[in-house]
Amino acid sequence: MFSQLDFIHMGFVDVLDILLVAMLIFYVVRLLKGSQAMRIFISIMALYAFRVLAAMLNMKLTASLLGAILDVGLIALIVIFQPEIRRFLSTLGSSYSSRALNSTFIGKFFHKEVQDSSDETIIAICNACRTMSDEKCGALIVLQRSNPLKYYVESGDSIDAKVSERLILNLFFKNSPMHDGAVVISGDRVVAARCTLPITENKVPASFGMRHKAAVGLSEVVDAVVIVVSEETGNVSVVRDGKATRIKTFNDLKQTLQNA
16 A cells, blocks of 8 residues: 555654755745745746656656756856845855854954944944935945955945044035945944945835845845935934834934944
C-alpha cells in the first residue's frame, strides 16, 4: 500500500534542511512583501515546485524543460532582483554590526566606532531645519551611526567640512547645484552632498514624496537617522528603522537627535 512512498526517508538532517529552507523562504517573502518582485518570486517558487514534483514522478522531459528554464533564467533573476539582493545582504549585515556587535571582542576589534555628533552640531542642524521648514525648502539629511555609508557617499560629491547652519542652508538652497539629493553627516563633519539614496519598495503613505521614500529606503538597510524637510508642507520628519516620525517642535527634534 505504501510502496509508492518508499522513496521518502526522513532523518534529522532532512528535517533540519527543510526548516532552514522554510526560514529562508519566510525571510525572503517578508523582505519582498509589498514590492513588485513578490509576484516574480512566487512564480519562480511555483516553477521550482513543479520541477521537483516532475522529478519525483519520473517525468524526465518535463523536469528537464523546467530545469532548463530555471537555469537559463538565473542570470536574468540576478539582474531583476539586484536591488532586493543588495537590500537583503545589507539588512543581514547591518543586523550584526550595530550596538550589539560592539559589545563583543570581535566587534570591538574590527568595528570602527562612529563619533556621535556634538550638541553644537545638533543645534546647527535643528536651526537649519527650522529655517528650511519656514521657507518650505526641501532637505534630506543623513546622520551616520554604526553602519558605514561609503557606497552612498561615493554616489555624491565629497565635502568634508565642519557642520554649520549656514553650510546646510547653502547646500539645500533651491538654486544651489548641491540641493538635489542627500547630505551625509558623520560626527561633526559634512561628508558629502548630492548623494543618491535607495527608494523603498514597500507601501508608504500617499503623502510621502521622493525624499521620504528615499529616507525610508535607506533606513531599511542601515541604522542611520534621516531628517526630511518637506518642500510642499515644510513638515519635518525623522526616519529610522523604516519608520517616519513627524516632528512637532524643534525641541523634540533636538532631543530625538541627542538620543539617537
